[in-house]
Amino acid sequence: MKKLTFTSIFSQLLLLIFVIVWIVPTFGLFISSLRDKDVLAISGWWTSFTTTEVNEIYRTEGNESQIKEGDHYYIKGNLFGEDKGKQIFRFGVTSKNIDEFEVGSTAIFKDKTKITVFENGDYIWKSQEEFKKKKGKRVFVSAKSPPSFTLDNYKEVLFKEGLGQAFLNTFAVALPSTLIPLIICSFFAYALTWMKFYGRDILLASIIASLVVPLQMSLIPILTVYNDFGALFGVAAKSYPGIWMAHTGFGLASTTFLLWNFLKSLPSEMMEAAKVDGATHYDTFLKIVVPLSIPAFASIFILQFLWVWNDLLVGLVFLDKHPSEIILTAKLKELLGSRGENWEILTTGAFVSMTVPLFIFFSLQRYFIRGLVAGSIKG
Amino acid sequence: MASINIKSLNKFYGKTHVIKDFSLEIKDQSFTTLVGPSGCGKSTLLRMIAGLEEINSGTISINDKRVNDLSPKDRNIAMVFQSYALYPHMTVFDNMAFGLKLEKKSNEEINERVLDAAKTLQIQDYLKRKPKQLSGGQRQRVAIGRAITRKPQVFLFDEPLSNLDAALRVQMRIELAKLHEQLNTTMIYVTHDQTEAMTLSNEIVVLDEGEISQQGNPIELYNNPKNLFVAGFIGSPKMNFINSKVSSIDESRVEISVLGSNITIPKKINKYDDDDIIFGIRPEDITITDGSDYDFQGKAYVVEKLGSNTFIYLDNEGDPIVIEASGDSLIKVGDGVKIKFDLNKTNLFNSKNKFRID
Numbered sequence: 001m002k003k004l005t006f007t008s009i010f011s012q013l014l015l016l017i018f019v020i021v022w023i024v025p026t027f028g029l030f031i032s033s034l035r036d037k038d039v040l041a042i043s044g045w046w047t048s049f050t051t052t053e054v055n056e057i058y059r060t061e062g063n064e065s066q067i068k069e070g071d072h073y074y075i076k077g078n079l080f081g082e083d084k085g086k087q088i089f090r091f092g093v094t095s096k097n098i099d100e101f102e103v104g105s106t107a108i109f110k111d112k113t114k115i116t117v118f119e120n121g122d123y124i125w126k127s128q129e130e131f132k133k134k135k136g137k138r139v140f141v142s143a144k145s146p147p148s149f150t151l152d153n154y155k156e157v158l159f160k161e162g163l164g165q166a167f168l169n170t171f172a173v174a175l176p177s178t179l180i181p182l183i184i185c186s187f188f189a190y191a192l193t194w195m196k197f198y199g200r201d202i203l204l205a206s207i208i209a210s211l212v213v214p215l216q217m218s219l220i221p222i223l224t225v226y227n228d229f230g231a232l233f234g235v236a237a238k239s240y241p242g243i244w245m246a247h248t249g250f251g252l253a254s255t256t257f258l259l260w261n262f263l264k265s266l267p268s269e270m271m272e273a274a275k276v277d278g279a280t281h282y283d284t285f286l287k288i289v290v291p292l293s294i295p296a297f298a299s300i301f302i303l304q305f306l307w308v309w310n311d312l313l314v315g316l317v318f319l320d321k322h323p324s325e326i327i328l329t330a331k332l333k334e335l336l337g338s339r340g341e342n343w344e345i346l347t348t349g350a351f352v353s354m355t356v357p358l359f360i361f362f363s364l365q366r367y368f369i370r371g372l373v374a375g376s377i378k379g
Numbered sequence: 380m381a382s383i384n385i386k387s388l389n390k391f392y393g394k395t396h397v398i399k400d401f402s403l404e405i406k407d408q409s410f411t412t413l414v415g416p417s418g419c420g421k422s423t424l425l426r427m428i429a430g431l432e433e434i435n436s437g438t439i440s441i442n443d444k445r446v447n448d449l450s451p452k453d454r455n456i457a458m459v460f461q462s463y464a465l466y467p468h469m470t471v472f473d474n475m476a477f478g479l480k481l482e483k484k485s486n487e488e489i490n491e492r493v494l495d496a497a498k499t500l501q502i503q504d505y506l507k508r509k510p511k512q513l514s515g516g517q518r519q520r521v522a523i524g525r526a527i528t529r530k531p532q533v534f535l536f537d538e539p540l541s542n543l544d545a546a547l548r549v550q551m552r553i554e555l556a557k558l559h560e561q562l563n564t565t566m567i568y569v570t571h572d573q574t575e576a577m578t579l580s581n582e583i584v585v586l587d588e589g590e591i592s593q594q595g596n597p598i599e600l601y602n603n604p605k606n607l608f609v610a611g612f613i614g615s616p617k618m619n620f621i622n623s624k625v626s627s628i629d630e631s632r633v634e635i636s637v638l639g640s641n642i643t644i645p646k647k648i649n650k651y652d653d654d655d656i657i658f659g660i661r662p663e664d665i666t667i668t669d670g671s672d673y674d675f676q677g678k679a680y681v682v683e684k685l686g687s688n689t690f691i692y693l694d695n696e697g698d699p700i701v702i703e704a705s706g707d708s709l710i711k712v713g714d715g716v717k718i719k720f721d722l723n724k725t726n727l728f729n730s731k732n733k734f735r736i737d
Contacts, residue, residue, distance in 0.1 A: 269464035272431050273522075277478035277529070278452030287477075291468045 026354070033351045034149040037344035051144050054086075055098060060115070060125055060136030068130075075125040079117070079139055086143040091117045098140035109137060117141065153348040161339075163349050165323050166331035171356075172240060173315065173327055174308040177247035178301055181255045184248070186297070189259035190285050194271055204260065210253045219317055222246065226318075238325070243318040250314070251304050258303075262296035263289065298367030306357050328353045381442050381455070381532035381565045382407040383428065388437035390423055390589075397423050399589040401437070405567065405582070410559050412568045412576040414612065415586035421569045422537055424586070428567065429458050429535050441533065452481075457526035458535040461542060463518045465510040471497075471521050472506040478529045496527040499561065500554075516547040523555075527562070536568040540575060552578055573613050577601070585609050607733035610659055610726060616690060616701045618726070619665075623658040625651065633727065633737070637720075638675045638695070644725050646737045651729070656736075659726035662690065662703040665718050667710070673717035675700070682712055691716060 031045040043052065058079040066073050080086060090099035093107045093115065101107045106116045113127040117139065125137075158164040191197070192204050226245070227237050235241075266289065274284045290297075312329040319325045321334070332349050339345050383405040390398035397420045405411050413421040426432040428439055430451035438445055446454050457478075465474050472493055479489045497503045500520045510518055519539060526534055536555075540548045556579055559566055570576055576583050577597045585592040585600065585608070593600060593609045604610035604618075611617050626634040626641060628651060633644045637658050677693035677700065689708045692699040693716055702718060710716060727737040 267462060267464065269460040269462050270466065272429075273458070273460060273464035273525075274466075274477070275431065276429060276451045276456065276458045277525070278481045279477075283481060288466055288468075 029347055029351050029354075031149075032343070033153055033348040034151070035153075035344070036148065036150055037153065037342070039145070040344050040347070048149075049147050051146050053142060054145050055140065055142050058121075058139050058141060060123065060139060062134045062136050063131035064134070066131045071128065073127045073130055075131060075136070077123060079121040079123055079141060085148060086121065086145045087119050088117060088121060088141045088143045089119070090142040092140040093137070095138075095140065099142045115139070153344045154352070157345055157348045157352065161335065161345060161349070162323055162326075163328070163331055163335075163352055166326050166328045167352060169319075169325060170309060170328040170353075173243055173247070173319070174305055176240075176244045177251070177308045178305045180244060181248045181251040181304060182297060182301060185252060185255040185259050185300075186290070186293070187285070188256050189263050190281070190289055192256070192260050193263040193266075194284070194289075195281060207253050207256055211257065215250050216313065218250075219313065222249070223317055238318055238320045240319075240325075243314065246314055246318050247308050247311075251307070255300055255304060258300050259293070259296060262293060266292060295367045298364050302360055302364050302367075305360060309353075309357055383533065383565065383567070384438075384440045384443070385428075386438045386440075388424075388427065388439065389435045390420070390427065390432065391435050397589050398427070401589065401591070403584060403591065403594070405565060408563050408565055409582050410566045410568065410580045411582045411584060412570060412580035413584050413586055414570055414573060414576040415592075416612075417571055419586040420589040421571075421586050425458075425535050425537055425567060425569045428533075429456055430454050431458075455532040456535055457529050457531035457533075458537065459519075459522050459526050459539045461538040463510070463522040463542070465518060465521055465525075467510050470507050470509055471502065471513070471524075474510065474521055475525045475528050478525065492528045492530070493524075496524040499527065499558070500524050515543050516551060519543060519551060523558070527558075532564060534562075534564060534566040536566065536570075538570055539568075540570070541572070548575075555579060573615060577613070583613075585612060603735075604726065605735055607657065607659070607728045607735075610728070610735070614661060616662055618659045618661050619700050620698065620728075621658045621660075621695075621700070622697070622730070623656050625654055625656050635727075640674050642674055642720065642722065644722055644727070644737070646725075646727075648727065648737050651736055653730060655730040657728040657730050657733075659728060660720050660724065662701040664721040664724040665700075665702045666721065667691075667702065667704055667708075668717050668719045670717075672719065674719050676715060676717045679710055679712055679714050679716050682710060684708075693718070 028045045031048060032040055035045065035048055039048070042054075060079070061075055061077045063075075065077065066075050068074075079088075088103050090101060090103060091107070092098040092100040093109055094100070101117075103117060103119050106114050108114050111127075113125060113131075115123055115125045115137075117123045121141075121143075123139070158167075192200060226242055230237055230239075230242070270288065271284060274288055279287070310329065312327075312333065315327040315330050319327060319330075321330065326334070332346070332353060335345055335349055383403075385401060385403045385405075388398055388401040389396070401424065413424060415421050423432055427434055430446070430449060434447050438447055440446060441454060441456075451458075466477065469477065475493045475496060476489045479492060484492075493506070494503070497506060500523060502517060502520050502524060505513060505517060505521070510521065513521065519542070522539070539555075540551050543551060552575055555568075559579075568575070568579060581596055582594070583597055583600055584594045587608050592612075593605045595603075597613075600609060600613050604613060607620065611620070621637055623638075624636045626636050628634070628648065631645065631647055633646060633648055634641060635644065635656055635658060636642075675693075677695055679691050680694050680699070681690075681692040683690040683692075685706070687706045689704045689706060689710070691702045691704055691708070691710055693702065700718070702716070704710065725737070726735060728734065729736050
C-alpha cells in the first residue's frame, strides 16, 4: 500500500474534484437529452431517476365523444391521452382545491355532472342530460411520475432539425483537416530533426514563434487572400477545400512542433545505424520513424481532430450556412437562436456533437497517454 | 580485403580541435583498437571512417580509394554501436535483413545470409523475437549479426561491450576474438577499457587529445610505453609513478633517490639535465621482502584479495603504492610492509615533457 502523504491525498482530492466537475454536467446533459421535452422544461435532470409528484391540469374531451347508455350520457377517455405510466393519486375539479378527491372516487362539477378519475388517468364523466359544450372541463390531478426516458429528442434533432446533415458536414471538414497537416508535418518534422541543412534552426525557431500569433488575428487577411485567389481560378468563395486549407495552415505550427519534440527523442544511433545499413532519408522515415511514431501520430490526431471538431470560428468564416455546408457547432449556435426555448433540442444537439470527441478520446486514449510521455522508447 | 589509410585528418567542433593532423595506417585483416580516455576523439575518428561525421581536412582511403565524400553505405563498412541501435519495431530477423532488403537482394540470399550470421552468433532461436524481448548480451549479438550479414570489408565497433555486465563482457570479448578469427576482415574497435584493447587487438592505437600517443602491439605497449600517458593507461592496476630526485648519472647507470632511499638503475640514459625525475614501476615488479635489504617500508591501508593474486595499497604521500602479491598473502590492513623494486623493469620519465628517457 502506498503511503498516504498530505500531498498525495491533496492531489487525489484535486483529481476527484476535476472528475466531478467534468462528469456531472456531461452526465446531466446526457440525461436531459433522453427526457421527455415536457418534463425537461419543469424539473431538473437529477429528479428523473426517482418517482416524482407533479400537479398538472388536463381537459376532458368535449361533447362530440359522448355516448348514451340507458338514461345517462357518458364521456369516457384518458386524461393523459394515452397511458404514460403516471399514477394519479388525488384530483380536483376546481382551481381552489386541486387535490380535493381521492383517486377512484367521484367528484361533482358545478353543473351537477359527475366524474370519476382512475389511477391511470381513465375517467368516466356522467351526466343525466346531454353534454352541450364542445369544450371539455378542466381536471386537476396530482400524479406520481415514474422515471421515463425516450429517444424521441434524438429522432427529432437528427432528422427534422438537420443536425444529422451538419454532423456529416463536420466529418467532411474534420477528417481531411486532421490528416493533411499530419502528413505534411511528419515529413517536415523529420527533416527538422534528422536532416542537416542550412537555416534549419532559424526555420524551427520561426515555427515556434508563429505559435504565438492568434488565429483570430490572421483569419480575415487569410480569407481576403483566399477569396482573391479563388476568384482567379473561378472557385466558390466558401467551400470545403478552403476550410481544409485553413485548418491545415492553422494546425501546421503546433503539429510540427509536437512531432519534432517526439522525433528528436528517438535515439540518434538508430538513425545512424540505418544510414550505415544503406537507408536513404526516405527509407529511414517510412520504415523506421513512422512505425515508431504511431503513438505520437495518434495523440496529435486526437488533438487536431478535437480542435477542428469543436471549432466554430473558422467554420463560420470559411463555410456557408446552407444545409450542405453548415457544421455542427454553427448549427447548434443557430438553433440556440431560433429554438432557444426548446431545451430538449439543445441538450440533444450538444450531446450529439460530443459523441465523436468522446468516442475518439476513449478509443485512442491508450496512445494519447503514451504520446504524452513520448520518448520512452528504448533503442 | 581492406586496408585503411588516414592522412593528416582534422576535425573541428566549432573552435575545438578534436582530431589533430591525424595519420594512421591500418593493415588488412588486422584488429586495431583505438583506446583513450573519454573525450580523446576516438569515437569521432571511428565515425569519420564510417562516414557519419564530416571531415574538415585530410583524407581517409579504404583500399587506396578516397572515401571522404562517399556515404556510409558506399564505403562497404558495417558499424556496431554502443547502445545496440536495433530497430525496436522489427523482429531480430528483420533487423538483420534490413540492410540487405535495402540493397534489393533476393529473398533466398537474404534468408541464407541472415541464417548464416545467426548461426555464427548462436541466435537462431531468437529470430522471431523483438529486441525488447532479448537480454543485453543477445541484443548486442543481434547488432553484430546485423553487421555480419552485410559482409562488409571493414567492421567498426564503437564501445560495443560497455553496456554489458562484467561477466557478459568477458564472454562477448572472447566471441569477438573468435569472430575475427573466422571472418578475417579488418576490424576497428573503439574502447576506453584497456583490458579489451589488450586482449582483442593485434594493434593498439592510444589516443590522447586527438593525437596518437603511441601505436603498437599490446605487449610492446605494455613493456615499452613511450610516455607517462601510455604507461598509465595500459595495465591494471596502473603503473606506480613516484616523483624522485636524480642523484647521479653516468655511462651505464642512474642513481636516483626514491622515497628516501637511493637506488641504482643499471640502464644507460640519454643526457638529462633536470633534478626531478619520475620513477615508474608496475605492481607486479615489486616484491615484498622480510630482510633488511628493502627500498621502502609502508603501512598497508587497502588489501584487495582477488583469489589468484592480491593487491596491496601502501600508504604514501601523494599516490599510494600498489603491489601485486600472491593470492595466499597473509598481509592485513595496518601491517607494515617492506618492498623491493625489480631494477631491471623500471621506467624513468622526464618530469617536464613526460616522455620516457631510459
